[in-house]
Amino acid sequence: MSEVENPELYFNRELSLLEFHDRVLSQAFDESVPLLERLRFLCISSTNLDEFFEVRVGGLKERYEAGVNTAGPDGLTPHTALERIAVRAHEIVDRQYQCLNEVLLPELLERGVHIIKRGDWSKEQFAWLKEYFNSEVLPLLSPIGLDPAHPFPRILNKSLNFIVQLSGKDAFGRNSGLAIVQCPRALPDVVAIPSEISNRDGHQFVFMSSIIHQFMDELFFGMKVDSCYQFRVTRNSDLFVDEEETGDLRRAIEGELVYRQYGDEVRLELAQNCPDEMVEFLSNKFEVTEQDLYRVDGPVNLNRLTQVIDLVNDESMLYPPFSLNVPKQLKRYRNIFQAISKQDILLHHPYDSFKVVVELIRQAAKDSDVVAIKQTLYRTGPDSVIVDALVAAAKAGKEVTVVIELRARFDEEANVALAEKLQEVGIHVVYGVVGYKTHAKMLLVARREKNKLKHYVHLGTGNYHPKTAKIYTDYGLLTANRAMGEDVYRVFLQLTSLGKVSKLEALYQSPFTLHKSMMNLIDREIHNAKAGKPAFILAKMNSLYEKALVDKLYEASQAGVQIDLIVRGVCQIRPGIEGLSDNIRVRSIVGRLLEHTRAFCFGNDNSPEVICASADWMTRNMFDRVETGFPILLKKHRDRIINELRLYMADNVNAYTLNSDGTYSKVSEPDLDPICAQELLLEGNNPIVNS
Structure with missing residues (x-):
């Protein structure tokens, strides 16, 4: 099928993954989700992006810097992909901070959860926080004044740091004008204000970054702190271990773990109000370009807010607990x-x-x-x-x-x-x-x-x-x-x-038989469809990114096989193209639970075959990993899985539809009763079965 070689028919892996991260972020905007859970989704979206830069962007940068200019099935070279990733990632980061500042913080304040800015501390709070800083924080800080004897320090991956502008001279008559303060990871991300000095009901918190910022002058006795700005560096965190050359894999990996904290820089996050000359100074030190630079209106690591969720722990703002079934x-x-x-x-x-x-x-x-x-x-x-x-x-x-x-x-x-x-x-x-x-x-x-x-x-x-x-x-x-x-x-x-x-x-195994078996099972559906027999494929996985399988699904769609795919994250296939993929529907479910099941159902002329697996339909799972796929032998179990997957396809609460242009649309059916697959399954109720 020569037309399938068209790069426009395959979505880029990294851009598709960014769309998933954006869907996770959308949960933080969703008013039907409990408030602290919305904050949790914001934090998850932040850690997701961290890993995305550490692994996916880091890998692309390695290829680009090595001179690799080969395009993938989507037609994008590493350089072009990095440019498009930067545009989309900046949009997502802007949405994250909009969500924090314009949506979540005001709503948390209404519910009695207040994160107090430095300018809003009362006298009592200021005094308490200063004492806290002097006793609990100051002894752990080691500021580094930048001069020929103190070069710019190695900055740990994803650590919180400050660049400080100083005036005056120290005891030795020195002052380069700049210093770096690194925040130790032993310190908490947020500090709860004691109830006796709270100036309102509920919970009051202060960021550790605000405390250090406020009392920064305590670190530079006799000098004046003119300005202070947060920054954070994300580094390439992929490990390289030459397994053919090492005699002890465990020891080799132990050695490589040390270097993960100091890999090549792939992203620099800075306080939004950081002046241009300071931005240029840090950019040069870390050798990052404008597209790697992220100016943010708030803490440079949103995941710090996770501690607020744990400290508040208010059931009225959390998902209700559920009971677990024992067969x-x-x-x-x-x-x-x-x-x-x-x-x-x-x-x-x-x-x-x-x-x-x-x-x-x-x-x-x-x-x-x-x-x-x-x-x-x-x-x-x-x-x-x-x-x-x-x-x-x-x-x-x-x-x-x-x-x-x-x-x-x-x-x-x-x-x-x-x-x-x-x-x-x-x-x-x-x-x-x-x-x-x-x-x-x-x-x-x-x-x-x-x-x-x-x-x-x-x-x-x-x-x-x-x-x-x-x-x-x-x-x-x-x-x-x-x-x-x-x-x-x-x-x-x-x-x-x-x-x-x-x-x-009985089993299917990667890297030997799983891929070939899946291709054969799709071929059987193609054969049945061409023979006028019922034919369908209903599959659920975390990611779909394997060109031969995608091409085979295109072929099946053209033969008339109805293909319903529930793909949580990366999806390479482009559905809804007339004459090629108009029989393919792709949905993504993003909700309370992280969808992780891998189940593949094939119609088999009204005698469905169901296989579950540890593997996604990805190149790495099919050819670079040891995986197992196992058939579901009992009819009642096959029926259960098929009915549960059909319930996911009917979801109109947490479901997104993949459009032909690569965007996702939230499924909205206001005229129909809400169907939330996860909640119904938590309740032990599947209307697909009971109908």
């Missing part, structure tokens, strides 16, 4: 192994409790018939109950093997520490396969029953992370199916040993 099947049997033996159990987190997965490991640790546990860990969080259960199993004499992915971005340090902790108790720890991230979510329990080993398996679409399992949506399958158990064992064997690729009976 009835698990309550009918004495132990979890009997329940799984009876029938596969499908879990949809957080609607179904993640404690079920934890309980499987806990019972396996205590069960005298269990002889071995194998598990992959990509992200699991500090002090994880999963880790505690694995440690308990090892101490109970079980053979425990854990495959830890050390290169899980921004969790590398935690995973290195985790590997050391597990090895200390005798757990076999391996780091997967050189050159491929291990992203599969697998747990295997080997149990001796009637003198034979039986495998109990958990396969999932998300990480073994109990905290994120409460806010991320993910599917998980508990099964004692023989073929799946043997396949999971074979994949673990690949990861821990050496040998040729094993042929899997």
Whole structure:
């Protein structure tokens, strides 16, 4: 299909990701969302942009500076992409500060949450804050006067800093006129004003940056502080580890983590009132261009406001709590192994409790018939109950093997520490396969029953992370199916040993069979559509960015296959083009929960086939990672997933439609009853099923 080679038919990955970040920011403007949750969405949009610059912009800059001028499928070279990214990113940042200053701060003030500016402190507050500064802040600050003996310091990635203009001379007769003050990360982002000196009801806070700014002259005794401005630098944070040349991957990554704080500069954020000569001075020091410069009307790191949410913690301004479901099947049997033996159990987190997965490991640790546990860990969080259960199993004499992915971005340090902790108790720890991230979510329990080993398996679409399992949506399958158990064992064997690729009976695996299988399943729908049979594809994923799959979907659309895609973030495909993609609809759901499920449904001539996977439809997932896709064998489970995905397609509260020009439109159907898929599933009610 030659016309599919047209670059106008593919959206740029980074620009598409920016559109997702903008949708997250839109939640902060949404008056139907509780007020503190809106503030949280603003903070999330800020951290999202941080990571975007650290990784995506950092990578593009590396390519551009290396002289790479090759265009992607969208026709954009790194240089052109960076120019377009800068325009869109500046628009989003302007919206962030508009949201803070014109919307959230006034509404928070009405609800008794006041962030006090320096000029509004009462005498009592001023005195208290000065004492606080002298006792808690001043001893931690180390100002650096700029002169030949004190060159411009190395600035930590994303740290809060001040550039200070001074007049007068110090004890040695020196004054270059400038100094740098770095704010230690040990200090809180905001300080709560004690109730006895509050001048209004409710909560009153002051930014740490305001306190340091106000009392900056305490750092330069006998000199005059003429001006003081916040700034923050974002650096390229991608790690480079030559896995072919290193003999110890863990030690190599530990070494690289130090340099993440001092990578190349990719963004400079400055106080809006910073004068041009100061802006020019900092821009030259950090070697950034005008498009990398972001002047902001407020704190240079909006994520500092997260502490306000935690300190206020007012239920009336937060989402109401919800109860977690435990499948009835698990309550009918004495132990979890009997329940799984009876029938596969499908879990949809957080609607179904993640404690079920934890309980499987806990019972396996205590069960005298269990002889071995194998598990992959990509992200699991500090002090994880999963880790505690694995440690308990090892101490109970079980053979425990854990495959830890050390290169899980921004969790590398935690995973290195985790590997050391597990090895200390005798757990076999391996780091997967050189050159491929291990992203599969697998747990295997080997149990001796009637003198034979039986495998109990958990396969999932998300990480073994109990905290994120409460806010991320993910599917998980508990099964004692023989073929799946043997396949999971074979994949673990690949990861821990050496040998040729094993042929899997039930599972799909990247980088070997998953991509080809998905292409074949789409081809089957094309064949059915051309034969006049019912044909549809209903798929949900985090990201869609793999040209061969996109081209195959275009081909399916032209053949008459109805294609409904629920893609949370990056989406390469351009829907709604007459004669090419007019049978393709793309929706994005952005709401209370982070949509993280990967589920792929194919009509199969009225006998639907459903596959869940740890993988998105992205090049990296298909070819550069170890991933697993698992079929949903029970009809009732397939029906449940299809009905839940159709509910997402019917959502008219949190849904956005991807337009042919790459923009997203919020779905609005004022004449119809509101349908919020997440809220309905939290309530255990799916009208798609009940209708």
